[in-house]
Amino acid sequence: MISLLPRTFALLLVFFSVLGPKSVAAADRPNVVIIYADDLGYGDLSCYGHPTIATPRLDRMAQEGQRWTDFYSAASVCTPSRAALLTGRLPIRSGMCAEEPRVLTTQSPTGLPHSEITLAEALKDVGYATMCIGKWHLGRPVDYLPRSQGFDEYFGLPYSNDMGWIRHPEKYPGLDPKADYYAGPLIRDVTVLEPATDQRLLTKRYTAEALDFIRRHKDRPFFLYLAHTMPHVPLFRSEKFAGHSRRGLYGDVVEELDDGAGQILDLLRELHLDRKTLVVFSSDNGPWMIFHEKGGSAGLLCGEKGGTFEGGMREPALFWWPGTIKPGVVRGMGSTMDLFTTCIKLCGAKLPADRQIDGVDLSPALFGTGDSPRDTMFYYRGKKLYAVRHGRYKAHFFTRQAYGKKALTEYEHHPPLLFDLGADPAEKFNVAAQHPDVLAKIETIAAEHKRGVIPVENQLEKGFPPERIPKVKTIQVEH
Amino acid sequence: MISLLPRTFALLLVFFSVLGPKSVAAADRPNVVIIYADDLGYGDLSCYGHPTIATPRLDRMAQEGQRWTDFYSAASVCTPSRAALLTGRLPIRSGMCAEEPRVLTTQSPTGLPHSEITLAEALKDVGYATMCIGKWHLGRPVDYLPRSQGFDEYFGLPYSNDMGWIRHPEKYPGLDPKADYYAGPLIRDVTVLEPATDQRLLTKRYTAEALDFIRRHKDRPFFLYLAHTMPHVPLFRSEKFAGHSRRGLYGDVVEELDDGAGQILDLLRELHLDRKTLVVFSSDNGPWMIFHEKGGSAGLLCGEKGGTFEGGMREPALFWWPGTIKPGVVRGMGSTMDLFTTCIKLCGAKLPADRQIDGVDLSPALFGTGDSPRDTMFYYRGKKLYAVRHGRYKAHFFTRQAYGKKALTEYEHHPPLLFDLGADPAEKFNVAAQHPDVLAKIETIAAEHKRGVIPVENQLEKGFPPERIPKVKTIQVEH
Numbered sequence: 001m002i003s004l005l006p007r008t009f010a011l012l013l014v015f016f017s018v019l020g021p022k023s024v025a026a027a028d029r030p031n032v033v034i035i036y037a038d039d040l041g042y043g044d045l046s047c048y049g050h051p052t053i054a055t056p057r058l059d060r061m062a063q064e065g066q067r068w069t070d071f072y073s074a075a076s077v078c079t080p081s082r083a084a085l086l087t088g089r090l091p092i093r094s095g096m097c098a099e100e101p102r103v104l105t106t107q108s109p110t111g112l113p114h115s116e117i118t119l120a121e122a123l124k125d126v127g128y129a130t131m132c133i134g135k136w137h138l139g140r141p142v143d144y145l146p147r148s149q150g151f152d153e154y155f156g157l158p159y160s161n162d163m164g165w166i167r168h169p170e171k172y173p174g175l176d177p178k179a180d181y182y183a184g185p186l187i188r189d190v191t192v193l194e195p196a197t198d199q200r201l202l203t204k205r206y207t208a209e210a211l212d213f214i215r216r217h218k219d220r221p222f223f224l225y226l227a228h229t230m231p232h233v234p235l236f237r238s239e240k241f242a243g244h245s246r247r248g249l250y251g252d253v254v255e256e257l258d259d260g261a262g263q264i265l266d267l268l269r270e271l272h273l274d275r276k277t278l279v280v281f282s283s284d285n286g287p288w289m290i291f292h293e294k295g296g297s298a299g300l301l302c303g304e305k306g307g308t309f310e311g312g313m314r315e316p317a318l319f320w321w322p323g324t325i326k327p328g329v330v331r332g333m334g335s336t337m338d339l340f341t342t343c344i345k346l347c348g349a350k351l352p353a354d355r356q357i358d359g360v361d362l363s364p365a366l367f368g369t370g371d372s373p374r375d376t377m378f379y380y381r382g383k384k385l386y387a388v389r390h391g392r393y394k395a396h397f398f399t400r401q402a403y404g405k406k407a408l409t410e411y412e413h414h415p416p417l418l419f420d421l422g423a424d425p426a427e428k429f430n431v432a433a434q435h436p437d438v439l440a441k442i443e444t445i446a447a448e449h450k451r452g453v454i455p456v457e458n459q460l461e462k463g464f465p466p467e468r469i470p471k472v473k474t475i476q477v478e479h
Numbered sequence: 480m481i482s483l484l485p486r487t488f489a490l491l492l493v494f495f496s497v498l499g500p501k502s503v504a505a506a507d508r509p510n511v512v513i514i515y516a517d518d519l520g521y522g523d524l525s526c527y528g529h530p531t532i533a534t535p536r537l538d539r540m541a542q543e544g545q546r547w548t549d550f551y552s553a554a555s556v557c558t559p560s561r562a563a564l565l566t567g568r569l570p571i572r573s574g575m576c577a578e579e580p581r582v583l584t585t586q587s588p589t590g591l592p593h594s595e596i597t598l599a600e601a602l603k604d605v606g607y608a609t610m611c612i613g614k615w616h617l618g619r620p621v622d623y624l625p626r627s628q629g630f631d632e633y634f635g636l637p638y639s640n641d642m643g644w645i646r647h648p649e650k651y652p653g654l655d656p657k658a659d660y661y662a663g664p665l666i667r668d669v670t671v672l673e674p675a676t677d678q679r680l681l682t683k684r685y686t687a688e689a690l691d692f693i694r695r696h697k698d699r700p701f702f703l704y705l706a707h708t709m710p711h712v713p714l715f716r717s718e719k720f721a722g723h724s725r726r727g728l729y730g731d732v733v734e735e736l737d738d739g740a741g742q743i744l745d746l747l748r749e750l751h752l753d754r755k756t757l758v759v760f761s762s763d764n765g766p767w768m769i770f771h772e773k774g775g776s777a778g779l780l781c782g783e784k785g786g787t788f789e790g791g792m793r794e795p796a797l798f799w800w801p802g803t804i805k806p807g808v809v810r811g812m813g814s815t816m817d818l819f820t821t822c823i824k825l826c827g828a829k830l831p832a833d834r835q836i837d838g839v840d841l842s843p844a845l846f847g848t849g850d851s852p853r854d855t856m857f858y859y860r861g862k863k864l865y866a867v868r869h870g871r872y873k874a875h876f877f878t879r880q881a882y883g884k885k886a887l888t889e890y891e892h893h894p895p896l897l898f899d900l901g902a903d904p905a906e907k908f909n910v911a912a913q914h915p916d917v918l919a920k921i922e923t924i925a926a927e928h929k930r931g932v933i934p935v936e937n938q939l940e941k942g943f944p945p946e947r948i949p950k951v952k953t954i955q956v957e958h
Contacts, residue, residue, distance in 0.1 A: 043779050049529075246871065248899075251901075292907070293907075297905065298779075299779050420772075422725040423729075428771070429771055429772055
């Protein structure tokens with residue numbers, strides 16, 4: 001027996017390297033927790049410079065781990081952003097973006113196509129327990145809910161929390177005609193628990209579910225996707241956080257998210273899982289500033305949710321895995337799509353080989369062995385490529401207001417606007433004239449990228465009255 | 480002898496409490512180092528959220544100490560701001576502010592009045608070695624230089640680094656007519672060392688002087704006021720920092736300041752002085768944004784250097800004193816004027832009793848025993864009170880562009896604009912109509928404050944041609 005051990009060990013190695021999807025030993029596979037806020041702006045955490053929102057737990061997470069300065073969601077609104085995170089692909093590849101509707105509606109007949117491979121599916125394939133908690137927004141029909149996309153369990157609201165809004169309370173007996181009513185259905189797995197849940201309790205209940213899931217799976221690898229409903233307008237927080245923040249209601253809401261994240265990290269420490277769990281905190285898109293002080297802040301960045309300036313898509317991003325992740329501030333580029341590729345590699349799962357994957361493996365930057373391999377970011381508005389960042393430069397081919405009446409006019413720039421995001425992160429000073437070479441390079445990248453995008457069936461436009469798709473006027477601007 | 484000791488000790492206690500300025504035991508008196516940047520914006524450090532300026536040493540200082548979110552200089556331009564820091568008094572009380580010139584010029588015949596008591600004088604009185612390094616800007620005549628204001632030693636430029644600008648190089652033989660020449664004189668004590676110093680070496684040389692001063696005084700209490708010339712435009716950095724930052728030249732300059740601050744903290748640790756030295760890092764006013772990417776960023780704040788919106792006067796502020804200062808983020812209000820009062824109390828010096836002092840003792844907030852006692856901040860433009868903050872609310876009686884042609888028009892608001900700096904730190908949403916009580920309270924505070932200001936001789940206007948003082952047009956705005 002003793003003499004056979006080395007050979008058995010060697011055979012096992014061969015077995016894993018040939019048949020196993022990756023050579024990551026099962027014991028080394030980390031748990032993965034992604035905490036995803038909704039509409040949280042780049043400048044809304046204390047560790048990103050907000051003066052009046054106190055986020056001591058996330059600040060500590062940043063100190064113990066990494067705080068990324070140039071991390072992007074793949075879209076400026078909910079549905080495409082979430083599709084990209086879970087598939088590692090730009091939303092244009094899965095048909096999950098459109099001019100109108102910009103996100104799935106309560107009437108949408110489908111959702112994320114079943115042909116897409118989600119991170120949950122990939123990790124489940126290699127033995128991970130998987131759960132989605134919170135806002136889904138990738139399909140309301142029962143066969144498009146998380147259970148159909150690789151998640152063993154689901155608990156949350158299937159779409160945005162303003163979508164069950166009762167527009168005419170005066171038509172309902174017993175309702176105060178002057179009040180707002182949000183009838184978001186709370187679902188467990190595929191069953192509606194509460195047709196109109198009390199949103200004040202959502203953050204608290206999501207956190208409790210997350211803690212429970214972690215406790216139940218402390219002895220096996222797990223993937224938890226905790227997609228908070230907050231701080232998307234309308235804003236709600238539990239009684240404990242009423243008046244908690246100097247920032248008012250918005251601050252209360254963010255501080256409750258901070259507290260929830262802290263509870264999760266505490267539990268991981270308590271269960272001795274901290275050194276084998278990767279925890280990521282980020283947000284789906286920029287702040288919803290049309291709601292004034294009920295919306296967040298993009299800090300020094302220009303733009304907001306819905307637009308392709310930095311404020312619309314650059315997000316807070318914290319990575320935590322004590323003992324493995326090298327603490328510090330990371331200024332390389334990253335994207336939520338990279339979470340797909342990075343986690344698949346780390347967890348020994350299989351990267352889909354039959355389709356274009358836009359995510360890259362961020363491991364070198366996370367472990368301090370090298371730079372982030374991401375050098376390019378594409379900024380879409382609906383199905384149209386508006387801007388491209390390559391290295392420190394970003395070219396805007398089109399610009400447009402995020403919301404409001406003016407949002408039906410887009411400006412096509414000749415030559416494109418060019419900003420040096422290193423020297424000018426706020427996108428104030430057009431340097432196109434000084435860098436024709438950079439512009440030419442980015443134009444080539446954009447053209448190549450567009451050639452590589454295979455047309456697919458659009459999911460958002462399904463069931464949407466074509467006559468309600470607005471005409472957008474394009475104005476040519478010569479510079 | 481033995482039996483006499485307790486009595487001697489008791490007598491000594493009586494002696495110190497009656498005759499000594501304060502009952503702080505000599506051994507407990509901390510050294511004080513104030514590092515003061517020039518025109519550094521609220522958003523320009525990595526720990527205040529800047530994405531592309533890397534300030535790892537100041538970030539660590541913030542982590543080991545306190546990072547204040549609501550800390551103010553007492554003016555939005557150099558001279559009055561520095562007068563306030565060193566006297567603990569609003570510049571209006573010392574005659575160190577004016578509509579024009581806004582700062583002392585190279586032609587000004589005086590400077591900070593000798594009747595003012597500076598922090599250096601107060602600390603020197605109780606045995607501190609004192610040194611000023613860097614930009615002075617409180618008087619160019621020899622009897623107004625730092626040596627006449629309580630500093631044992633001086634090394635630096637007497638005013639801003641753009642003030643020796645040679646406007647017409649074509650008139651000088653040997654000078655490139657297309658180049659910029661800045662002829663800032665470098666002074667040691669009262670002697671001009673170099674009539675036109677190489678500004679690329681200033682930060683490096685200032686830091687070296689600071690390290691030398693600390694080494695020379697390691698065995699006795701010292702006060703070092705290190706007022707960097709940078710990042711005031713024109714920007715210069717040493718060869719080592721050329722191309723150091725993603726943020727370009729401005730970033731290079733700030734990263735060299737960061738490096739210098741780190742060297743000072745390292746030396747304090749090496750000499751075992753870290754646990755008996757209070758180090759403060761701040762800036763004199765907001766970023767000079769008229770210089771585009773050569774100017775800094777106020778982060779999410781509105782406004783810039785020269786104006787009374789938050790970006791003009793709210794500053795980064797770090798406090799470091801390992802073992803004594805309670806680490807964390809402090810959201811109470813503070814001001815550079817408070818450094819005067821706080822240091823005088825901590826160092827057992829004497830607080831002037833014959834004049835109005837505007838500084839308060841921040842010790843409760845620094846030591847974690849209570850909140851900052853500061854609840855009000857006055858925002859002057861020249862000699863005119865433009866705005867008042869009380870608690871979380873700020874009322875603007877007047878607003879005005881910081882620079883440019885439009886800066887000759889001021890707007891007088893009826894009622895004043897009111898911003899809730901807690902919920903709305905970017906001063907976007909006027910809430911005057913919702914809070915008439917708050918407005919009335921602030922108007923009372925402003926009126927009382929103005930009654931308490933004793934007219935004094937103005938120092939800035941001396942020698943300035945009255946015909947060059949521009950007429951400002953006031954436009955009444957009804958809301």
